[in-house]
Amino acid sequence: MNQVEVYFSVVQRKVVSPNDFPDLKQVGGRLRAFEDRYNATAQPFQWKFTTSDLDDLLARLDQHTTDHQEESSVALAA
Template sequence: MLSPNDFEDLAAVERRLLAFEERYDATAAPFKWRHTTTNLHPHLERLDHHDRTLQAA
């Protein structure tokens, strides 16, 4: 998480974001998505149940 104190000014924020973009563009690679909405749904339900359990505690 970033806070306003992490950068000296907006120009520094811009430089950091542009540097990230360049690095990401240079290293990003496509991946083969193996889930469909059908087989992803049980995983999402499990996560939702887990979140509700934590909130109830």
């Protein structure tokens, strides 16, 4: 998930749910207040999932898929 999707997910859960606003002006005010608070408290973070980790994960997934395809072929042949 990219950072924009994360941000809008947080907005959906913490700002606009439940959807009980009497008018759009109140929605805008709550969104602006959230943005101000979010910008004041947000901090960068270091990714721990490296490209090597991704390569390892993809290799394991590929092996898992290959193993299951072989098992399915054996089951169908029986």
